[in-house]
Amino acid sequence: MTDAPAITDMTNEHTANPANTPAEPGSYAILGWLVGATFVVILNETIMMNAIPRLMVEFDVTARAAQWLSTSFMLTMAVIIPVTGWFLQRVTTRQAYVLAMATFCVGTALAAVAPVFWVLLAGRIIQAAGTAIMMPLLMTTLMTVVPEFDRGRIMGRVVMAISVAPALGPAVSGVILEFTSWRWMFGIVLPLAAAIGFVGMRRLINVGEPTAGSVDILSVVVSALGFGTLVYGLSLIGDPHAVLPPAWFIVGGAVVIALFVWRQLRLQKGGEPLLDLRTLTHRTFTVGTLLMVVAFMGFMGSMILLPIYLQDLRGLTSLQTGLLMMPGGLAMGLSGPRIGHLFDRFGSRPLVVPGSLAVVAALATLSQITATTSVWVILAAHVAFMAGLAGIFTPVFTLSLNAVPEHLYSHASSVLGSTQQVAGAIGTAISVTVLASHTATLASGGASPTAAAIGGMQWAFAASAILSIGIVVLALMLPARAPEGAASHH
Structure with missing residues (x-):
């Protein structure tokens, strides 16, 4: 929760831009509350991953079933986010915010008291419904109030918050799981979400005017x-x-x-x-969306594989697993503002191309892990992976949204958000599927349980590494900056 003040301190030093409506006094401050709320709700996207080994035992479910605690969260977001493109044009900023936070809190409370697995799954789905509103609300508001030439700086700070949240999810849950029940992952988040929801509701100002329409x-x-x-x-x-x-x-x-x-x-x-696909007629936006899809598949796939490897195959505790994954999350978060400044100054390519190469190299390294690989090698690969993603996320988000006309901002952020979540769900499903199927194949061939599991893990990371080559190809297709005048074109 330390990310929100960084946004509220931003002063509106630039108020006019031919490609954008001038920001109103105090309009930057609204981003602080939206970022703070988004940080809390996005944290829950990955907070369950470290708990999956424990939940498999407690609820007597397989890895395939347990991964739906994360997959269903992303899939629900993917289904609901397209509706938000329409929804955010029909309600005020405050109304959207209140609905998002109230829905999230209901889901969190249900998950905290879940007596059986399917109730926990239902709570996760309700949580995701609230989260699905927050992401496009934040991005649409940012694109509305921030002048184009300042978006890299502001987007860097925003992406710092929304990307460091899922990156830190396993670390936060690791600390909680070490000292208390998994239920406190929701019990601690609930009062935080309720508090920031209540205060934000009182402080928020409405941006833009709602319009009539039907879904x-x-x-x-x-x-x-x-x-x-x-x-x-x-x-x-x-x-x-x-x-x-x-x-x-x-x-x-x-x-x-x-x-x-x-x-x-x-x-x-x-x-x-429901989703205006004219956003995809803008080449830069389409290439950027495809790049984010591939990157998020690798991101979420690795986030579910590493805790399973570290806990089930290396014997680390949930706390040790969380601490091992924390430096990567911090590397991603702390580099966000600097990357935003560099994007404003130099454009996307000097950041996205090296970042994509780092992602491929890190996943290729993880595909070679064994039962005795040094934890320092795993730590270095994870930090490189997360730093590489940091070099991708901020520039691609900003460049993609800059490439579409202002009247399509809400639909563009919905397209980016929904495809990203579908990609995350697919990446998670593919990773667990490759892990389970290849482990079973090796075991049936006579390999020991540990050797079979290690082989399955290697294949799962290798699949992500091969897929991530597409990130490099797409990065080379991106322009340094959005086409001139894109944001003002109707």
Whole structure:
């Protein structure tokens, strides 16, 4: 929670820009409250990952089932975020904020008292529904109140908060799990969320004016069905107990997603699309979105693999695991503001290209881990991985959103947010699937349980490393800056 004041201290030293509406006095301060709230809710995206080994024992569930505590969180966000592009244009800033924080608090309270696994899963889904509103609300507000030439600096501080939160999730949960029950991961977060929700509600000012309109219910249903079916199918790959072949769900989900896209294109011609895909007609935005998709797949995949490796295969406690992963989170967070300054000065390429190379190198290193790999090697690889992602996230977020017209900001932030969460859910599902299926293959071939698990872990990290080569390719396709006048073009 130390990130929010850094935003509230920002003074509105620049108030006019031809590509943007001048910021009103005190409008930068609104970002402080939104960032503080977003930090708390995003922290919960990864806070469960360190607890998965313990929850597997307590609730007697497999790794495939337990990973849905994280996958369902991301998938729920992916389903709801598209609606927020429409929703944020229809309500005031305060109304959106109150709904987001109230929903999050209800889900947190339910998870804290969950007597069985499915209730805990339901609490996570409700938490995610509140989180899904906060992310686009923050990004849309930032793009509205901050002049274009100052966005790198401000985005650096904002991304510092929203990226360090999931990075620090395992460390925070590690400390909690060492001294008390997993339920306190929610018991501690609940009063923090309630307090910042209450204070923020009193301090927030409304940005912009809501407009009238209706939501296309069919688009909401098709979006949820398509993305949910696709990720579920991916999670079933290699599962010997799957009732139906995973390919049925994967192909079915892809077909339904295609129907969702077709529906949005139809609505753009005469109605109100749930997600305005004209954002994707801007090349820089499209390339940036694809890059974030691949990067987030690797990010969330590694975040679920490392705790399993460190605790189940190396015998580390949850606290030791959290402490080992903390320097990477701090490296990402502390570099955020500096990267924002460098982006404003030099553009994206000097940051994104080295960052993407660092991600590939780190994942390639982790694909070589054994039962005796030095923890210092793992620490160095994780820090390099997180620092590389820091060099990617701030420039790509800023560059992508700068590339679209102002009237599409809410839809652009929704496209970025929803695709990122789908990518995270897919990355998590793929990583656990590769781990489980290859471990089973090696075990059936006569390998010892430890050797089979290590082999599965190596293959899972190798899959992420191969996938992350796409980040380098996409980074080279990005321009240094958004095309001139993009933000003011209608």
